Amino acid sequence: MKKATLFTALFVGTALSNLPQVGMGTVVKSPGGNIEMAFYVDQQGRPTYEMSYKGRPVVLSSHLGLELAKDKHASMGMNEHDLIDGFTIADEVTTTFDETWKPVWGETATIRNHYVEYAVTLLQRWEDKRRPADPTLEGLVVTPHERTIVVRFRVYDDGIGFRYEFPQQRDLNYFLIREERSEFSMTGDHTAWWIPGDYDTQEPTIRQTRLSEIRGNMRKAVNWNNSSVAVFSETGVQTSLQMKTDDGLYVNIHEAACINYATMHLELVDEQTKSLSTKLEGSSNVYTPNPLPSPYPLPKPYTFVSHLTPDATGLKGCMQTPCQTPWRTVMVSDDARDMLSSNLILNLNEPCAIDDTSWIHPTKYCGVWWEMIVGKSSWNYTDEYPSVYIDKVDWAHVKPNGRHGANNEKVRRYIDFAADNGLDQVLVEGWNIGWEDWANLWKRDVFDFTTPYPDFDLKALNDYAHQRGVKLMMHHETSSSAQNYERHLEEAYDLMNRYGYDAVKSGYVGDIIPRGDHHFSQSMNDHYLYCIKEAARHHVMVNAHEAVRPTGLCRTWPNLVGNESARGNEYEAFEGSRPDHTVVLPFTRLQGGPMDYTPGILETQLSTWSDNHHFVHTTLVGQLALYVTLYSPLQMAADLPENYVKFMDAFQFIRDVACDWDDSRYLEAEPADYITVARKAKGTDNWFVGGKCDENGHLTTLKLDFLDPGRKYVATIYADAKDAHYETNPKAYTITRKTVKANQTLKLQQAPGGGFAISLMAQ
């Protein structure tokens, strides 16, 4: 396929009339032929690609490149010449790859990685003209430069990935990125499910609008209550971005393997765009200087342009060759279910880097957490001081506030509950000193991660848990004081090893310290990975909240068992989430890796046991369905034991459901409407089926043809009652048990905001 000269129907309606001459580029087809990707260099020498699906354009001609920053150290060999234009093609290599690999945990037992790879080496020559150092000389000193970069494409049947690679060479050794300018030119005014592009938070409500409506909806899309709002543009959005075209194509843009690089946002060029990256007024990213306007022409409307998260100085990345960017991904299908079953993001990551993974295991857990979120008890132990220095307080003698959640008596009850109900671990938040003044006060030394409050007996509670066959789960809230966390990391993990913890939930609430940095910058992305690697050294699994949205790194580092990185179930205790929220997440946030959504709030009316008057925007059964529809190897039973006691028949599903799978079949899917999936529990013949829908309800006709033919299964069906409704009657459910076989079909009516959950036990 090397140097193909056929530019086919793929280019109809695109800018290909500008193609300088036939032969300066290549068309690459995916293994099964669904996807065609064309790459060429345009008349300005700008690298350009296009993409189609089954002959229908998906990405119109789009430029690739990076603007480099000027730096005071240019004389040290810091390269400043933009990697934007003036390129010619020096070499092209096309290869095919096909392998099947086994994830340590996942939705399926094996994953096929099958693609056609196209690596194009681009040559850039330019001259620096400078006045001679000797002022008596006239004319200019001309210095010729030459360098190469590689753009590597991988073309799958369900999408493409591409990345920039920077070989080590004289004229490209160190460089600073001012901005990456990767374009994704859409074919029209698609429907999109998006959240505002923000350097520090990923937790706003997902919006569904046309691309042309993003600008008009940006201000109300921002969660202004969030402590950290850093929105860079009126049309900036985050990835993974799910779209749907008017003619029924599902298109998703994200990234894979974001390592030693800033997280990418997308800035939409629309009809009103005058220049890129105009900061949203009122956004509080006051510390980062606005980027300079790009000197290059704006692409045409409906084009997304990459926008990287800056560091404290406004720059986007410090690079040393040889190096590469993360993969930029475009997934596409005419069937929404393919968006959910795709493994493209995982496949673009490197294989597992941990030799012995025996200590990594899927985990079901409960925890002392929801009662603090709801406001019934507190993380902190005392209210005696307006602020504390943790090393100066006499913790044994401070006045307890009487509301501290993480106390010995309560934790023992949770341990008993976990042990009695087959849960593996008990998370305890607020166990360690420092919660008195932990957030948003630019306080660096906020926690030490090793000292428990006086009413939390670290040794006795771990001993008791281990006696009862469960483990405690560690909690490290960092308050985004990354500097402080790194200083204590080794001791903190050592303590975990000493007492028998093997998993940690970490948190990054508030503004990053060192000041001026952002949650998704190159340095913070490095911090998160540093913690994951150090944790692996200690055989510790990590579940990082408020950390960067994942990009499939769990393939390489499977001890990264979870992230939050989106609006989780906790928001039901604040302002609530829309009923369709959880039937968007698998299309967007979950593309990069599992989410610790913390489902299982069966007592949906918080006022029944607290002063919190909010309610969960699903039915009770809807909460059960999430254990199947929101894939994660880490699943919390998030409600209080005393609430589960009220619904023990329904809770049985949470006890039974697996969190690791040999197979997964997405049976129905439409973004923001419904998702139905059947999964086969790892190493068994048992299946679990979950269906979840939006506020409109949904009737599912469930064909059981995924079952082993000829085998009988005992089905326990957890369904919304006929009159169930997430607002008016959320806790109305039915549980039906019957024996079923593969040739049967079940009709399941999901209530508004409801769902269903089925366990199918092979006999």
Place this chain on the structure above:
Amino acid sequence: MKKATLFTALFVGTALSNLPQVGMGTVVKSPGGNIEMAFYVDQQGRPTYEMSYKGRPVVLSSHLGLELAKDKHASMGMNEHDLIDGFTIADEVTTTFDETWKPVWGETATIRNHYVEYAVTLLQRWEDKRRPADPTLEGLVVTPHERTIVVRFRVYDDGIGFRYEFPQQRDLNYFLIREERSEFSMTGDHTAWWIPGDYDTQEPTIRQTRLSEIRGNMRKAVNWNNSSVAVFSETGVQTSLQMKTDDGLYVNIHEAACINYATMHLELVDEQTKSLSTKLEGSSNVYTPNPLPSPYPLPKPYTFVSHLTPDATGLKGCMQTPCQTPWRTVMVSDDARDMLSSNLILNLNEPCAIDDTSWIHPTKYCGVWWEMIVGKSSWNYTDEYPSVYIDKVDWAHVKPNGRHGANNEKVRRYIDFAADNGLDQVLVEGWNIGWEDWANLWKRDVFDFTTPYPDFDLKALNDYAHQRGVKLMMHHETSSSAQNYERHLEEAYDLMNRYGYDAVKSGYVGDIIPRGDHHFSQSMNDHYLYCIKEAARHHVMVNAHEAVRPTGLCRTWPNLVGNESARGNEYEAFEGSRPDHTVVLPFTRLQGGPMDYTPGILETQLSTWSDNHHFVHTTLVGQLALYVTLYSPLQMAADLPENYVKFMDAFQFIRDVACDWDDSRYLEAEPADYITVARKAKGTDNWFVGGKCDENGHLTTLKLDFLDPGRKYVATIYADAKDAHYETNPKAYTITRKTVKANQTLKLQQAPGGGFAISLMAQ
């Protein structure tokens, strides 16, 4: 002395005519009566102080206060109301303190700390007026606020110190400092010895000008070749700032105990000042936003205003009460020698925080260093790659460049040299991987501080050194990648403990990583102290180069045995230093603590053994004198062993000279002209005398009346030869030995750029 009502001649010519009423303030006299300090609150409620020496005004009426920053977290309890005006005096307490303490090492065996302390509690009341949250309500909601701060003065016979203290209270819990506005209003157009106020470098040549000439000399005072130039103003200077008035008073402004706070610079208000902190054009502190102009009126000309080093966002400090600022110090005398013998800075620091100091010891050392500075050999091992990832290079198989200094054979020779000549340690720079591309490339993971180059046998060399009775001295160049250093710190110190190192020279060349931060910011000052404390835990002595200028912290942490933090002897290999440089340093840089100046370059003509055509701007004997005139418990014999071999008779002084003292007598001193000091070696009756002068030469009449009367001493006198001259004949010296007694006088002619050195061995 409480609430004294006498405002004496001290106030003549000052703003005291505005004093609201008699009684609102206090005059405090030093124990011996030399110094008078007056404090009062002016009509705007601004805290104000004045100071006189023997009845002569030194500081005219000067305001004190801090501007606080607005922050997005104001609602979390972040205080924003400036601490500038609206104060009344709530309480005044005056006490006297007198103690004598023993430093772990120092210029004298004991130090007297004798002062009168005046602590004034200032009350500030104000109201916030805001529109009511309910929009149907009219009018304003008025919230009254009240808070107190304490200004604590310590009045010594040779100067004053004052600091701000912030008690914990509802209306002052957390706050951000926009700028400290401590004023030092000078009485006239004094002569000053200054370097440009800079956030990142302390190594320019010291300038001597009138205050009114600072602005006109700023551009040429900046060392534009330095990789990090961040000059904040046309009239900004660093402390310690030495001045001399036209009527013969010596005045010095500095700070003491700079902990958890940004380093203070001074910005001079002169006749041309329109507003404070106008960045010097061309200064490369491009990353820090310019501070907003102060809303308060400018003080009158010849007033210095404090200017703190910013963080990456331009702010100056994140504070949590209870807390305090460093001490701001004003030293004064009519005798320049008192500037050098003063212990005011040390006395204002807290007592030693290390229980067992037995492992801390003064140290004389040589090292593999000067030959790299001069350019004869290299820190790096290979030139094979334009850049390296230290963990990816196969170091055992890279191609050596043949110029690597820190090789086994050479280090053994240095060990032998040290052992043969009574030197305690051998510094080896360039022993560890990463020097290939170590500076100014925004490379975070530049060193690991534990992996030697293949030609440096860590174990064998340490074993050999220990056999020979000396130790190796560790070297940690951080390249200012503080983040990387902290990640490796524990392992690095562990390695030192394992192999028997007990001292480390650390370095901070280049721009700070995390990007945007500065060498002297609050967070970097914390970093340096963090390293010192962690080192103490490992029984490691620290000598930090390019780190913040010291402020007497070595009293509290005596394992901080040295700093560079100024233009060291190494500049003689670059562009040279002026001959008067070393007779200014004791008045300025050395006020805060000892300097690792690295004297002893006896082969002053570098071209005799290298391709470097620079020369040392002292005579050979001048280099010897520095061991006495530049006090330090850490003294390097910086030249190469093969150069010392050429001058073994002169080298004998370096062998003999002590570096810890029971007594020190400053016999002659004039800034930038000459310094003569006699010191008694610790635990002996031997004395060493050093005299150093500027480019004009100096005749010293040395009365030996400091010697024990009736005792005989063998004096070895190292003197410039008659025709010696630092430029034309630097290596011409005489060595005379004779027996002397206390009643004798020696005439010693110092050559231009020369000096003398005498050892006096008690018989």
